[in-house]
Amino acid sequence: MVADQGGGSTEADGGPVRHIPVLLPEVLASLDLAPGKVILDGTFGAGGYSSAILAAGADVIGLDRDPQAIAGGQALVASSGGHLTLIHSRFSELARHAPDEGLDGVVLDIGVSSMQIDEADRGFSFQKKGPLDMRMSADGVSAADVVNRAKVSDLTRIFGFLGEEPQSGRIARAIEKRRAEEPFVTTRDLAGLIEIVTPRKAKDKIHPATRVFQALRIFVNDELGELAQALFAAERVLKPGGRLTVVTFHSLEDRIVKKFFQDRSGKASGSRHMPVVHERAATFAPVGKPMVAASEEEALRNPRARSAKMRVGLRTEAPPEADDVSIFDLPNLASLGKMGA
Numbered sequence: 001m002v003a004d005q006g007g008g009s010t011e012a013d014g015g016p017v018r019h020i021p022v023l024l025p026e027v028l029a030s031l032d033l034a035p036g037k038v039i040l041d042g043t044f045g046a047g048g049y050s051s052a053i054l055a056a057g058a059d060v061i062g063l064d065r066d067p068q069a070i071a072g073g074q075a076l077v078a079s080s081g082g083h084l085t086l087i088h089s090r091f092s093e094l095a096r097h098a099p100d101e102g103l104d105g106v107v108l109d110i111g112v113s114s115m116q117i118d119e120a121d122r123g124f125s126f127q128k129k130g131p132l133d134m135r136m137s138a139d140g141v142s143a144a145d146v147v148n149r150a151k152v153s154d155l156t157r158i159f160g161f162l163g164e165e166p167q168s169g170r171i172a173r174a175i176e177k178r179r180a181e182e183p184f185v186t187t188r189d190l191a192g193l194i195e196i197v198t199p200r201k202a203k204d205k206i207h208p209a210t211r212v213f214q215a216l217r218i219f220v221n222d223e224l225g226e227l228a229q230a231l232f233a234a235e236r237v238l239k240p241g242g243r244l245t246v247v248t249f250h251s252l253e254d255r256i257v258k259k260f261f262q263d264r265s266g267k268a269s270g271s272r273h274m275p276v277v278h279e280r281a282a283t284f285a286p287v288g289k290p291m292v293a294a295s296e297e298e299a300l301r302n303p304r305a306r307s308a309k310m311r312v313g314l315r316t317e318a319p320p321e322a323d324d325v326s327i328f329d330l331p332n333l334a335s336l337g338k339m340g341a
Contacts, residue, residue, distance in 0.1 A: 021048030030312040037104035042091030092229035098237035106234040143216040163215030232323040238315035284313035
């Protein structure tokens, strides 16, 4: 679940955050909730969406890849009267946890949670000194592994594509020079170098390390690949008439969701230079506006909501299509950063 921030702090500042579910009324309306329905919250986080869904009378299956989020949600499980089930799992594996009869709704709130940012030892915030980690599941390759061992060309691609960092090459070369003398261990090690290499200008609204930290977090946790697989999984397990609601906070994530719903719309593709491709049966129909953004009032109350975008699809009776990640036009970043000695 994404960090939902209140007060005057933003994730870019690395300051304190508090949990405020983004677009909550819109998300609840999009799911068409009713008693007896079963909704899968694939990004449980602090339980903001799940709590509201339970209050509407629906049952919830909550997933989170972070074991701390699952532990923190046990009080809500106990008070739910058997209507909430929490499972430690990636949301890309949501089909494994759906009932045989299918789901009435799936909601995904993509990104990093406020609890993860708040805890210095998780290594997500460049303003909090902690180990350069960033792993949501506490296993696999860490951000320190990537920074200390990936090739400069790989770092450049990671920072440039996933972080949209215009100085990606310059930062990658500076990292290579520094790590030859001393490895990066803490978040401040890396943030301090970036502050020197690309100092913050007076007109800049974000910290110079923001994009690099974002890119490392997305890469370490394979967030784009996880999202793509979650969309395919939801298509397989939603009942006809079920709703898929996705809230994103990053342009790359929103692009994936948009392309998925466009591809599953059943519309013919082609151009005046190419033959029209045969129309396919739509597996999802649009619900409301193609995209819903936070209101000005919500953005003022919760600065993190400024970049939020919600897209919703209604599952049709058409059979699910094959998983095909080529529809997203993503580079094969899995081949990067072999982390060799």
